[in-house]
Amino acid sequence: MSDSCEEKKAAVADAVKAQGEVVRRLKAEKASGQTISEEVKKLLSLKEQLGLEEGKHTFVLKTPKGTRDYGPRQMAIREAAFKVIVDTFKRHGAETIDTPVFELKETLTGKYGEDSKLIYDLKDQGGELLSLRYDLTVPFARYLAMNKVTNIKRYHVGKVYRRDNPAMTRGRYREFYQCDFDIAGQYDPMIPDAECLKIVHEILTELNIGDFIIKVNDRRILDGMFEACGVPSEKFRTICSSVDKLDKTPWSDVRAEMVGEKGLDPEVADRIGQYVQKHGGQALVEELLQDSVLGPNAACKAGLTDMRLLLGFLQIMGITQQVRFDLSLARGLDYYTGVIYEAVLLSGGDPQTGEEGGEGGVGSVAGGGRYDGLVGMFDPRGRRVPCVGVSLGIERIFSILEAKQTDVRTTETQVLVASAQKDLLEERLKLITELWGAGIKAEMSYKRNPKLLSQLQVCEEMKIPFVCIVGHAELEAGVVKLRTVLTRNEDSIPRDQLIEEIRKRTLCSPSPQ
């Protein structure tokens, strides 16, 4: 809408408001019916004018801020990535569930800490207060508590909503997909946790989007370390947030934040500094278990013992080369209670923006951890259901795949039914109906008398591998011309053998996806 148009509309709107006030006052003063009705007439005329102004305004043709459409090519890439992800979840025996895109507002309240301000609320229309889901984890926990499910292995692929400042060129959106895999249930330590990491490893390997590393830590190690280093307990979460910035910020800046903004004793900060800059593997676990400060701390010890177990399992699964025990990993969300992890792309970064993946956090494609307390927050009796899970962010993965893949088919059509001469529409319809009936993916032109050349061009453009050409001569001879688009070879196939022949050839042809 142009500014001047906007201004004019606003002026009329103001006039409507003022005139409405006049009418209300007259009614309150019990003015004569005649007077009131005259003023009402003026009001209606102004309202009509406003309506016309509104009708006239130029339409803004866009999607909401931070959202986008997916066109056919993008969808083909996205669905291929979903297939890799979902197939992996299924290979590990997961079921799937679905939950509504919005939840009661109070279901989300108190789960996301500071980020709660990013939640989309719906307008209260005289019903319930509703919000769009912020992740798939909280609805999952609500589902478990509501249905009294105490163990399940489930995946869920769905859109979530965050009113963040979108950095769309970096693959950050306000509406985006998450692919979640979670294991709920009371089990022996670290066995389901190890499987979550194995799944991330399998998916990132199969997607073939470059080298990656999975950082692992444990909230109990962090909390125990804070305690042992002398951080006051009420500062645990805020110091944890500072530590979380170490992937993007040097220690000196993080230390300054701890001491300056958050009022942490400089000596305490320095003690933390020794630890949070460490990363390694099983040897680091042993070193910290022997450490004179951390070793005796109960929380640290519990976390480190489990870390030893976890790394042992991952060793058997053959994925320790891409796994790093990293004391700087903290993760933002409040609800984690044990092991936490995050997968980061190492090289390549985002080829669309030329941004380095590095370890700057921008390459983060998956994250998760253990949250043993969340379901209990929903259960009326506070019954706990231990959970561990991982969430893959498809948008970043998608933008890498999109830049990599240049040759994508958007349909799976195997055969175009074409005609060589005029007046063959009915014959094409007859043939294509047979093909559809046999489960063959087939298309035809929606023109009554399309040119043969333009029909063949469609096949080249859409990469349709075969053409059935119907012609008067062929009809008389009881055959169909079957053309292979790539080789331009044509064979006359008896009509009653056509389907069998197409089935044979499409099995051998390059698979449509």
Added chain:
Amino acid sequence: MSDSCEEKKAAVADAVKAQGEVVRRLKAEKASGQTISEEVKKLLSLKEQLGLEEGKHTFVLKTPKGTRDYGPRQMAIREAAFKVIVDTFKRHGAETIDTPVFELKETLTGKYGEDSKLIYDLKDQGGELLSLRYDLTVPFARYLAMNKVTNIKRYHVGKVYRRDNPAMTRGRYREFYQCDFDIAGQYDPMIPDAECLKIVHEILTELNIGDFIIKVNDRRILDGMFEACGVPSEKFRTICSSVDKLDKTPWSDVRAEMVGEKGLDPEVADRIGQYVQKHGGQALVEELLQDSVLGPNAACKAGLTDMRLLLGFLQIMGITQQVRFDLSLARGLDYYTGVIYEAVLLSGGDPQTGEEGGEGGVGSVAGGGRYDGLVGMFDPRGRRVPCVGVSLGIERIFSILEAKQTDVRTTETQVLVASAQKDLLEERLKLITELWGAGIKAEMSYKRNPKLLSQLQVCEEMKIPFVCIVGHAELEAGVVKLRTVLTRNEDSIPRDQLIEEIRKRTLCSPSPQ
């Protein structure tokens, strides 16, 4: 939350408000620091109390009104139905697109007539005014105009939102899936229209949910009939709405509404009555073309000529037995401009509620038509892109399938890796890692030392067809015991032949879905 709890909380909230007012006033009056700080202290204490009250309140554990979760069994059924639908769309050469779940509010304005009041609005949070999408058709038209797409054949499966009074037992929800197939582009008459009907026919046949009929009509026939019968043109849409009720209401009631509520001349109503109660096939088209009232009307003639063409194409496609030209079909939405159709289940109805499908409209599972003007409403230059499409409502289909199917697997797991003795966790991990690496769908217990019996029970429950049993003796002998759950037959398979053997057996075993 109990009422008394609610009241107490409200009282504290009021006290917080009042105290806040006190503090603000003191500050404005520039009272002494001492006085202010005392009152601030009181305010903080009240706020804390409010926080505690909030923490105490009993949580309402539910999904929003008119929505539901899908559990694993429901999802398995839903995904099987989606597969039939999407495979059909793909067999007809469709691409897919995706659009955001919300649109700018003005994108939806003026597209749905009276039903606009059912649109969910988001809260204005200082940004754009947004609404949840009401169908997939308007976002599709917006997409075409925005991306200047002038021809495409696309499908879109997605959730839509309507603040209707939900009748959930009858499969009506506020959040529900639509599966849309549309053909956009300037083509020869009725060829794409016929394909839409063919697709509906293929899907309903393959879903095997009982007999159905597809009613067909044309907005031009309706409008021409109104004109020829003497309905004033400003009453076309409202009389059209009355006609649309004929699937649930007898003609006498509809006539009463036309004459009583809508002020139609009784003679005109009777003239309409003759026609709207007619239905048939090609013969009815010919009869109406010869009709002394409708025959000469230009709109009627155009509609009837195209109907003749359409029924001819459907005859070639072999589906006229389930298609009925029905003059009472009107359809609610404003945007249709030509042929319209609706698929109705004839028998069975909803087995969950015992409700008859009948022809009472309650059995409606798909609908659509031609909308040649919608894209032009979005295009800045009003460029028209003719469109025709169909929308399948999955919820009703789903509830029929859910009642029919009793034996549904929710996972695809092929093999459970079990242990016969203690201390074999590491060995199970080693074996399952091999299986996953070979693409075999495998699970194992998350207990360190699970009992063999309980592991075998899981297989029976989850219908996992095979078990690999790891035992100390087998390890020494370099073999794995492979058990077929159904027959309880066990074979010792050399470890290096295990994967090959499983592949062979799982190919022969009943398919997992």
